[in-house]
Amino acid sequence: MKRSRWAVASAAAVVVVGGVLVPAAMGKTSADGDRVETPVVSSSPVPGVVESVVKVRVPLPAEVGPHPEACDWVSYLRWRSAAGPADSAAADRVLIAQPGIFEGAGAFDSLARNTITQAAGQGAHVEFWALDRRSNCLEDNTGRMAGLAARDVHVAVDYYYRDRQVDGKTFAGFQTNDQVGWLGHVGMAQTLRDQYDLMRHELPDPAVRKQKLFCGGHSLGGIITGYFATWDFDGDPATTDDAGFNQCAGWFALDSQVRPGLPGGGMTSLIPSGDPATSPILALPALINPETMSMLGLAGLAAVNDPTGKSDLLKYLPQSDNIKTTLKILFAKDLVNLLTGIPVVDNFAFTNQTAMAALMDNNSMPLGFLQAGVGFFDGGRIADKEFPIAGEVADLPFLADLKGLLGPDRKAIPTDAGFPLGTGPTYTWRNYDQIDAPGAPVHKSRDGKPFTTAAQEVTDVQQLARSLGEAPLDFTEWYFPAKLSGDSGKPDAEMTAHSLHPGGINARPILTVRAGSGVNFGAMDPSQPPAVVAPGYHHLDVLTAAARQNGGRQEVVSVNLAQFVLGN
Structure with missing residues (x-):
């Protein structure tokens, strides 16, 4: 079995960035083995950025209970300027980001690279760290990395579903609630402690953290x-050296806001909490x-390997x-289609x-x-998607919270399956x-309006595929802790x-960036500066938007992030 590209990269002393050989970012690898940094070989078209x-090693407390040894480690993706210092403490600025619900570190790939490039254009070297939550230690990306190395998504599927070994390893199966009881103890407090311990380990000088480290999510x-x-962190308000606000130079929120607790309304009122004791x-x-x-990562892998090949x-x-059932829900045109x-x-x-x-488009x-x-979509006929709800119904004012969950755009679905079934055209993108x-054809909803315009499209499809299929730490989170969700609201x-x-x-200082077409994440706190609005962006676009935008526009989020951290 061929080794994955990630495994191959780990042995390299240099990596290729923008066609130039640069030293691998090994940082401060600890002699006692409590820190491991592995270079990542990426096919990103953005030059001048090194990834690792x-x-x-940050062991969980004993009261969490039995858990895999791998879960005594916390991980993050580190991007830095290839022309900048290898030591994070010597960077001009460092950004550290918490992912959203069902989201992993890989989701920040495009934003990290674009922000570093924007800062480099101003003569500064910044780093971007995207955190992986503790629960992501349960994910097994072995099959996806093997499929990437082999340029064959079937290799990955066979690993996850057909007992195919990769380097002698067999997939243990997707974990169920009865197997991960220890996660019932991993909520907000442990998530914050993990970030705090990681920040102190990577930047031990508190003055450096307070001057250079910007925290957000x-x-x-x-x-x-x-x-x-x-x-x-020590529970004593009289001693503030350990206080969170003394660890960071500023805050940033991406299609969200910096506040303790869900604001209510819109999408946030629909975020489930679950019962961490039983689930x-x-x-x-x-x-x-x-x-x-995990299926989203496999879909991204197939698109990376062979974008125009028939799926x-x-x-x-x-x-x-x-x-x-999942595919029926995602691809059903209407309730009749779902049931039949x-x-x-x-x-x-x-x-x-x-x-x-x-699987990802708005x-x-x-x-x-x-x-x-x-x-x-392109290459065939398109119609309104009326499941789970018709667009006209979703527009009714009393369904505002539901529309906050579904997003503001009319949904579309291919309809040309052909007759006999399966003999229709191949839909392209x-x-x-x-x-x-x-x-270019203009596909219209039954209300006579185009389903989309160039102003509503901001993310390059192939770069999204690369973030989903190529990232060594997942774009999507397999195991989201119910306690973290519950703690966020109560x-x-x-x-x-x-x-x-x-x-x-x-x-x-605070920077808030809102997606102009994103989900409703509640009213802004009036005591904070007004949010920067990214026109046409959706909830994930604030992370995935392309560096070059339609109409010559600059990529809004990375421009504002770079200006914010360098200006404070």
């Missing part, structure tokens, strides 16, 4: 950052669970009840790129927090920057005992 995976990550800003992870029988979250991934995956199963998604022909994009994915504007190209006694500095948020 960093793992730091995307979606739920902004709420986590709000708690961090108010937190007192340590948030998982549904279909659509949202470890298996379906067979959805057919090659074993058709468990979970997968069949005619036609099913297998009756349509898609390129690998199209199959991946349909005009097809029904869940707003998993949406990005990556373009639109029109990228974000080709919507207004000469001769603090427990431990949180009350440590959230002691309500003025900590406004003690530091």
